[in-house]
Amino acid sequence: MAFEYAPAPESRAIVDIAPSYGLFIDGEFVESSGGELNKTVSPATEEVLAEYTQATAEDVDRAVKAARKAFEKWSALPGSERAKYLFRIARIIQERSRELAVLETLDNGKPIKETRDADLPLVAAHFFYYAGWADKLDHAGFGANPRPLGVAGQVIPWNFPLLMLAWKIAPALATGNTVVLKPAETTPLSALFFADICRQAGLPKGVVNIVTGDGRTGAALVAHPDVNKVAFTGSTAVGKEIARTVAGTAKKLTLELGGKGANIVFDDAPLDQAVEGIVNGIFFNQGQVCCAGSRLLVQESVQEELLDALKRRLSTLRLGDPLDKNTDIGAINSAEQLARITALAERGEAEGAERWSPACELPASGYWFAPTLFTNVTQAHTIAREEIFGPVLSVLTFRTPDEAVAKANNTQYGLSAGIWSEKGSRILAVANKLRAGVVWSNTFNKFDPTSPFGGYKESGFGREGGRHGLEAYLDV
Amino acid sequence: MPTTASSAHVLSDVAASDSTLRRFLHGLPGVDAVGLEARAASLGTRSIKTTAKAYAIDLAISMVDLTTLEGADTPGKVRALGAKAVHPDPTDRTTPTTAAVCVYPDMVAVAKEAVAGSGVKVASVATAFPAGRAALDVKLADVREAVAAGADEIDMVIDRGAFLAGRYLKVYDEIVAVKEACGTSARLKVIFETGELSTYDNIRRASWLGMLAGADFIKTSTGKVAVNATPANTLLMLEAVRDFRAQTGVQVGVKPAGGIRTSKDAIKFLVLVNETAGADWLDNHWFRFGASSLLNDLLMQRQKLATGRYSGPDYVTVD
Numbered sequence: 001m002a003f004e005y006a007p008a009p010e011s012r013a014i015v016d017i018a019p020s021y022g023l024f025i026d027g028e029f030v031e032s033s034g035g036e037l038n039k040t041v042s043p044a045t046e047e048v049l050a051e052y053t054q055a056t057a058e059d060v061d062r063a064v065k066a067a068r069k070a071f072e073k074w075s076a077l078p079g080s081e082r083a084k085y086l087f088r089i090a091r092i093i094q095e096r097s098r099e100l101a102v103l104e105t106l107d108n109g110k111p112i113k114e115t116r117d118a119d120l121p122l123v124a125a126h127f128f129y130y131a132g133w134a135d136k137l138d139h140a141g142f143g144a145n146p147r148p149l150g151v152a153g154q155v156i157p158w159n160f161p162l163l164m165l166a167w168k169i170a171p172a173l174a175t176g177n178t179v180v181l182k183p184a185e186t187t188p189l190s191a192l193f194f195a196d197i198c199r200q201a202g203l204p205k206g207v208v209n210i211v212t213g214d215g216r217t218g219a220a221l222v223a224h225p226d227v228n229k230v231a232f233t234g235s236t237a238v239g240k241e242i243a244r245t246v247a248g249t250a251k252k253l254t255l256e257l258g259g260k261g262a263n264i265v266f267d268d269a270p271l272d273q274a275v276e277g278i279v280n281g282i283f284f285n286q287g288q289v290c291c292a293g294s295r296l297l298v299q300e301s302v303q304e305e306l307l308d309a310l311k312r313r314l315s316t317l318r319l320g321d322p323l324d325k326n327t328d329i330g331a332i333n334s335a336e337q338l339a340r341i342t343a344l345a346e347r348g349e350a351e352g353a354e355r356w357s358p359a360c361e362l363p364a365s366g367y368w369f370a371p372t373l374f375t376n377v378t379q380a381h382t383i384a385r386e387e388i389f390g391p392v393l394s395v396l397t398f399r400t401p402d403e404a405v406a407k408a409n410n411t412q413y414g415l416s417a418g419i420w421s422e423k424g425s426r427i428l429a430v431a432n433k434l435r436a437g438v439v440w441s442n443t444f445n446k447f448d449p450t451s452p453f454g455g456y457k458e459s460g461f462g463r464e465g466g467r468h469g470l471e472a473y474l475d476v
Numbered sequence: 477m478p479t480t481a482s483s484a485h486v487l488s489d490v491a492a493s494d495s496t497l498r499r500f501l502h503g504l505p506g507v508d509a510v511g512l513e514a515r516a517a518s519l520g521t522r523s524i525k526t527t528a529k530a531y532a533i534d535l536a537i538s539m540v541d542l543t544t545l546e547g548a549d550t551p552g553k554v555r556a557l558g559a560k561a562v563h564p565d566p567t568d569r570t571t572p573t574t575a576a577v578c579v580y581p582d583m584v585a586v587a588k589e590a591v592a593g594s595g596v597k598v599a600s601v602a603t604a605f606p607a608g609r610a611a612l613d614v615k616l617a618d619v620r621e622a623v624a625a626g627a628d629e630i631d632m633v634i635d636r637g638a639f640l641a642g643r644y645l646k647v648y649d650e651i652v653a654v655k656e657a658c659g660t661s662a663r664l665k666v667i668f669e670t671g672e673l674s675t676y677d678n679i680r681r682a683s684w685l686g687m688l689a690g691a692d693f694i695k696t697s698t699g700k701v702a703v704n705a706t707p708a709n710t711l712l713m714l715e716a717v718r719d720f721r722a723q724t725g726v727q728v729g730v731k732p733a734g735g736i737r738t739s740k741d742a743i744k745f746l747v748l749v750n751e752t753a754g755a756d757w758l759d760n761h762w763f764r765f766g767a768s769s770l771l772n773d774l775l776m777q778r779q780k781l782a783t784g785r786y787s788g789p790d791y792v793t794v795d
Binding site for chain 1: 505506507508510511512514515521522523524525526527528529531532535715722746747750751755758
């Protein structure tokens with residue numbers, strides 16, 4: 001008899017989702033001027049979770065005005081006062097972390113294991129970290145008394161809804177800016193819950209405003225003449241559009257865009273741990289991670305051994321109900337994203353790469369894609385070049401460190417890379433040659449608020465996190 | 477670590493000399509401590525409830541090597557232990573028997589009689605347990621005495637001094653000699669004392685060394701030092717037996733020992749087995765818990781699952 005794990009679902013009773021949500025402007029939930037409503041669904045079941053408001057350009061204008069008004073007082077507060085609010089928000093997030101984890105899992109489709117053990121602890125950590133900076137900006141290396149920029153218009157993606165909110169809002173508030181944030185159209189709920197947390201923390205009105213909606217809302221926010229700073233995380237295509245919109249204005253811009261990270265495994269790597277790192281690199285959050293290690297570059301001499309181990313490991317991944325604490329792989333965020341992943345995987349097959357997935361039953365409803373790996377991939381294949389943003393790993397090989405570096409850098413992106421080797425000098429030598437914003441060694445997809453994150457080339461510019469993350473919100 | 481068709485041939489030559497053996501053991505993939513511990517911790521978060529928990533508790537009971545290794549052991553204590561191994565919970569005869577009772581060599585005959593006819597095995601720690609600091613002749617005599625008294629299993633300690641000094645062939649030869657002394661009637665468990673080997677690389681090397689020399693089981697520790705079985709070192713040994721079988725076709729058992737006291741801990745170890753070596757290791761021929769206090773917690777949890785109430789330590793026997 002096999003050791004079958006009985007279902008261990010986290011209760012959803014802890015989270016109280018309203019049937020409909022307005023916009024959070026000037027400290028209040030308000031109706032839209034347009035009245036158009038969108039639905040947000042649970043990707044795992046396609047159940048409608050709530051209706052939310054499609055903010056119009058007029059709503060965006062109201063939000064920016066509120067933020068502008070709040071900016072005067074907020075930026076004039078001593079840093080230590082702003083820190084108090086941020087610490088308070090961080091503590092409330094910790095207190096409500098189980099509720100927020102369940103909410104995020106429902107709305108996004110990612111496993112509760114990840115929202116509970118990765119997302120929420122990091123969200124709180126970011127607020128704590130930037131709270132600590134708020135009264136020390138004079139010592140951040142940008143000269144004495146650096147000034148905030150003003151109103152920040154922030155647009156965030158659906159893969160880490162609350163974490164990306166934290167990456168954007170925490171440094172903005174710590175440095176004295178006020179914020180109008182637009183969450184992604186498929187995952188607006190945690191931002192709306194965050195609005196409630198701002199109220200609970202007694203944050204002054206207008207300091208944080210949340211406008212929900214699709215790309216039209218985002219475009220209105222980015223184009224608004226009274227926004228001083230635009231921060232965007234999302235696809236490279238939208239990033240380019242934003243760059244065009246902002247070009248020629250005085251707005252400051254940071255972009256965190258796509259990636260096609262190389263995960264390089266040398267023959268002297270700790271293989272069992274490398275397998276875990278590969279799995280974490282590409283199957284964490286169903287591969288819907290801009291810094292995912294979606295290209296595995298493995299030294300030819302250990303290719304067979306590593307692939308055997310990897311396939312065996314993939315066979316132990318548990319796909320299914322994201323609220324089950326034992327689930328490793330949850331649902332794909334939307335039907336649209338699933339279609340994109342499916343199309344790119346089919347393209348991979350059509351171009352001659354060899355496709356493999358473990359035996360894996362997909363649930364009948366919802367958006368699902370089995371963990372997939374492609375072998376016999378070359379640099380010329382579409383799946384080695386285009387960001388798939390799904391649980392699809394392309395395996396390439398190399399013979400020498402130089403070849404590994406050349407292949408790793410041969411991409412229009414430059415966000416992340418990984419190196420697996422037991423030899424420290426090799427790790428340092430290779431890391432120096434990789435054109436990527438983050439290089440992990442003997443680990444992958446590890447985040448920390450103290451560590452700056454951002455990319456080269458089409459992966460964007462600017463850094464979030466760490467001391468460097470302050471710069472994007474200061475007039476320096 | 478080669479996985480080609482010629483690997484069986486390679487393995488037959490690795491013990492030809494100290495240098496070939498060293499080269500082989502040092503050619504095994506390294507172990508990244510941070511990654512290994514993170515993996516063990518993440519498997520520890522599996523949520524095992526209801527039917528899976530009931531299954532796991534019975535499985536864990538059937539894998540316990542109920543152990544008494546005290547200088548003060550008496551025949552009476554060993555008989556009581558034997559009785560408990562046969563009927564762990566006298567109030568519920570559906571409770572599985574434990575895998576074995578584990579005693580010093582001089583108590584084997586007493587233990588053998590106590591468990592006669594039950595299917596419970598008698599294991600004996602021979603080879604100058606727990607330090608292993610005795611001449612090979614003495615160790616072999618210890619083993620022969622235990623086997624002659626009817627021991628079904630021999631738990632030997634390796635010479636950690638020789639291992640740490642890099643004299644791998646000495647350790648290998650000793651295991652081969654002890655295995656021979658076990659004859660065909662007793663299975664051999666090789667104890668590394670992982671806490672004294674100090675690095676994960678050493679634990680992987682020791683695991684392969686033991687398996688190459690003919691161990692039927694590899695076992696973490698004696699239970700007599702500060703650091704005994706941990707999820708990480710057991711995970712590492714499970715990877716070793718998995719890889720060894722893939723390469724040679726020979727299956728070897730794993731026994732974490734010392735420090736596993738609660739059902740919750742035991743279940744975490746079973747998850748490690750399930751998701752690392754796989755279901756083929758999920759029975760007491762291939763996996764054991766070396767423990768003395770674990771059984772009572774398993775029994776209390778079993779009673780709780782059966783009755784819905786937690787009765788407390790007075791509802792299970794003390795030895």
